[in-house]
Amino acid sequence: MSKPVLFVLQALVAVIAIAIWWLVTQTPILGDPSRLQFFFSTPGDVARQIIAWFSTGEIWYHLWITLVEATLAFVIGAFAALVLGFWLARRPKLAAVFDPYVKAANSLPRVVLAPIFTLWFGLGIWSKVALGFTLVFFIVFFNVYQGVKEVNRTVLQNARMLGMNERQLLRHVYLPSALTWVFSSLHVSIGFAVVGAVVGEYLGSAAGLGYLIAQAEGMFDIAGVFAGMFVLSAFVLIIDWLVTLAERRLLVWRPDNQSQH
Amino acid sequence: MESAIQLKSVDISFAVHGAKPFRAVAGADLNVAKGEFVAIVGPTGSGKSTLLNAAAGLLKPSAGRVELGGQELSGLNRSAGYLFQADALMPWKTARDNVAISLEINGVPRREALARADEWLVKVGLRGFGDRYPHMLSGGQRKRVAMAQVLIRDPEILLMDEPFGPLDAQTRLIMGDLLLDLWQQDRKAVMFVTHDLEEAISLSDRVVILSTGPDARIIGDFPIPLERPRDVSEIKLTPEFQTLHRDIWHLLKEQVLKAYGYNSEKRA
Ligand SMILES: Nc1ncnc2c1ncn2[C@@H]1O[C@H](COP(=O)(O)OP(=O)(O)O)[C@@H](O)[C@H]1O
Ligand SMILES: [Mg+2]
Numbered sequence: 001m002s003k004p005v006l007f008v009l010q011a012l013v014a015v016i017a018i019a020i021w022w023l024v025t026q027t028p029i030l031g032d033p034s035r036l037q038f039f040f041s042t043p044g045d046v047a048r049q050i051i052a053w054f055s056t057g058e059i060w061y062h063l064w065i066t067l068v069e070a071t072l073a074f075v076i077g078a079f080a081a082l083v084l085g086f087w088l089a090r091r092p093k094l095a096a097v098f099d100p101y102v103k104a105a106n107s108l109p110r111v112v113l114a115p116i117f118t119l120w121f122g123l124g125i126w127s128k129v130a131l132g133f134t135l136v137f138f139i140v141f142f143n144v145y146q147g148v149k150e151v152n153r154t155v156l157q158n159a160r161m162l163g164m165n166e167r168q169l170l171r172h173v174y175l176p177s178a179l180t181w182v183f184s185s186l187h188v189s190i191g192f193a194v195v196g197a198v199v200g201e202y203l204g205s206a207a208g209l210g211y212l213i214a215q216a217e218g219m220f221d222i223a224g225v226f227a228g229m230f231v232l233s234a235f236v237l238i239i240d241w242l243v244t245l246a247e248r249r250l251l252v253w254r255p256d257n258q259s260q261h
Numbered sequence: 262m263e264s265a266i267q268l269k270s271v272d273i274s275f276a277v278h279g280a281k282p283f284r285a286v287a288g289a290d291l292n293v294a295k296g297e298f299v300a301i302v303g304p305t306g307s308g309k310s311t312l313l314n315a316a317a318g319l320l321k322p323s324a325g326r327v328e329l330g331g332q333e334l335s336g337l338n339r340s341a342g343y344l345f346q347a348d349a350l351m352p353w354k355t356a357r358d359n360v361a362i363s364l365e366i367n368g369v370p371r372r373e374a375l376a377r378a379d380e381w382l383v384k385v386g387l388r389g390f391g392d393r394y395p396h397m398l399s400g401g402q403r404k405r406v407a408m409a410q411v412l413i414r415d416p417e418i419l420l421m422d423e424p425f426g427p428l429d430a431q432t433r434l435i436m437g438d439l440l441l442d443l444w445q446q447d448r449k450a451v452m453f454v455t456h457d458l459e460e461a462i463s464l465s466d467r468v469v470i471l472s473t474g475p476d477a478r479i480i481g482d483f484p485i486p487l488e489r490p491r492d493v494s495e496i497k498l499t500p501e502f503q504t505l506h507r508d509i510w511h512l513l514k515e516q517v518l519k520a521y522g523y524n525s526e527k528r529a
Contacts, residue, residue: 157319158349158407160337162414168366176353253353253394 018043041223049227063235065208069125069197070239073132074190078140078182080133085144086170086178095145106138110196114203123205132196139189140182147178183251186243194236209235262294263330265450266316266341266418270325273311285311287476288325291469293418296448300461302513303471304520309454310346312471313420316452317343329418342416344407344424350395356382357391360409367414381409385439401432405439412443419444419451425460437464437493445490458513462505463493470513473520481512 001009024030025042037045053059088095114131121127151174159173182189201210209232216224271289274282285308293299303309314320315327318338327334350359360378365371382391385405395403404424411419424440425433441464444451455461461468462485470481487501496502 154345154347154349155351158343158345159351161317161319161341161343162363162366162410163339164366172351172354172362172366176351180353253355253396255396 038222041226045223046226046230049223050230053227053231059212059231062208062212063231065125066194066197066201066210066235069128069200069208070132070190070193072125072129073196074136074193076129077133077136077193078189081137081140082144082178082182085141086148086174089145089148089178090174102138102141106142110134111199111203114200117200118204128197128200128205128208131200132193135192135196136189139185139192143181143185144178147181148174150181151177180251180254183247186247187240190239190243191236194239198232262297264328265293265295265297265330266338266452267292267328268312268316268325269328271312271315271322271327272324273308273315273320274323282323284323284476285474286315287478289477289479291479293450293452295417295450297467298444298448298451298453298465299467299469300453300455300465301469301471302455302458302461302509303477304473304513304517305456306474306520307471307516308474308477309456309471310422313343313422313452313454316418317341317420338418340417342411342414342419344404344411344419344421346422346424346426348395348403348407350403350406350410352395354394355391356387356393356395356398356406359395359406360413363410363414377413378409381413382406384443385409401428401436404428404436408440408443417449419449419453421451421453423455424453426455433460434494440464441489441491441493458506458510459497462487462502462509463491463496468509470509470516473516480516481509483509 021040022043025033025036025040027033030036088098110131113134114127117127117130121130156169156173159169164172197208198210198213201208202214203210205211209228213225213228213232216222216228268289268291271286272284273286274284277283289312291299291301291312301309301312311320315322316338318327318334318336318341327338329338329340350356351362354362357375357378360381361371361374364374364377369377379391382388385408387402387405387409390398390402390406395406398406408424425436428436437460451465453461453464458468465485468481468483468485469479470483472478472480483505485505487496487499487505
């Protein structure tokens with residue numbers, strides 16, 4: 001499929017979905033529109049809300065807060081996971097000892113941690129960063145661990161024979177190998193950083209997209225809820241697109257990243 | 262002749278889970294002189310790679326010793342360059358960086374390392390391929406990069422484990438010529454492992470035959486008095502080559518059959 005055709009088809013999906021939404025909430029084909037409007041708002045109301053947010057500039061502040069939280073969660077989580085993953089992967093015995101605890105910690109639903117984090121870090125951004133951290137950390141950690149374990153044996157022996165010391169092996173062999181695994185999970189881990197931030201805001205805060213949605217919900221402002229969700233989706237799409245661009249730059253050496261003509 | 266590397270009664274055993282250790286190589290004695298090109302030939306699984314790994318210091322002999330100029334080897338063999346059978350280039354580095362890294366890790370400034378890497382890429386016939394990643398190169402081209410990567414360090418001993426094994430017949434001949442060309446310029450001691458007797462004879466000064474494992478031993482040692490410089494594809498047509506090939510094949514054939522489960526004595 002050519003690019004323009006794909007784009008047109010993708011846009012068509014949105015147009016049709018919005019058209020159905022409009023028909024259902026503005027015309028009596030599925031029953032009383034005013035009743036349905038209570039549950040689904042209308043495309044017009046949601047659009048007006050979004051335009052109002054952007055024209056007053058109010059939304060930028062909230063987007064900025066969510067972006068900061070997600071970024072911090074990702075950077076701190078990925079960094080900690082990189083260091084710890086490396087450290088444990090090179091020490092199999094220690095890794096075996098900690099194995100059940102790592103798995104247990106990862107199996108915890110993060111939502112239950114939110115109140116604890118609020119207690120520990122307050123209502124500001126840091127409790128949201130902490131929540132995002134717990135999500136990002138484990139994904140990156142497992143990938144780094146795997147990446148270090150699965151370093152190609154021949155590549156490693158060859159590097160040794162060329163005369164690399166431990167530090168050089170880390171830099172030229174282990175780290176690049178681990179980073180490929182990290183990059184391949186970048187979409188997931190960055191997505192989770194945003195999820196952590198938004199859920200944290202939703203459960204208790206004074207700013208951010210999650211806060212906007214929670215606010216609207218509290219006042220049964222269904223247009224506000226939908227508008228918040230749309231802005232959030234667009235926000236995630238843009239970030240995802242940036243990640244794809246970064247990925248293309250960083251993984252040029254991979255066979256499956258080859259651009260095909 | 263002064264010895265470059267010597268294996269003295271080397272045994273190599275592998276621990277096997279739930280069984281007694283598997284002795285792959287037993288009592289291997291081999292002396293490679295400085296400047297000598299020795300080919301080691303044996304059926305698959307006879308312990309050729311194992312022997313080479315012991316010479317590289319990647320494996321420790323369970324008995325016997327490896328000596329470099331009379332000094333016992335402990336740990337990795339720093340004076341050896343090892344060309345592996347499998348792809349060993351770092352896939353995340355370009356051809357140029359893969360070659361330059363050999364110098365960089367030994368303290369050569371990056372600029373100079375890159376310049377010399379480019380010279381080496383030209384020597385192995387890869388002018389203009391420096392910016393390619395390994396996956397964008399053919400098998401033969403990757404081997405050339407690997408050769409440049411190993412040779413740029415100027416190692417005193419070259420260990421090669423079926424380096425041209427996965428390549429097609431024509432490419433192997435071309436790579437053989439390239440190898441001899443480079444080797445001719447400053448003769449290093451070479452241990453060249455192969456299962457291909459023709460390749461062994463056409464490249465080396467001496468062919469050593471390894472018996473079928475376990476407990477593989479060196480059972481034959483043939484000097485190859487063919488004139489140098491050689492042309493790898495032409496030399497096979499000479500009568501001297503064919504006589505040598507017949508004599509050595511006579512011994513090797515028995516081992517190859519054994520490796521595939523035949524026993525020539527029982528059948529006779
Ligand atoms: N790590 C290992 N553990 C157990 N057995 C091994 C190991 N490596 C090699 N062997 C055995 O040692 C023998 C020689 O192997 P190898 O040196 O790779 O053979 P070649 O290179 O001649 O084909 C084989 O029988 C193989 O199964
Ligand atoms: Mg082998």
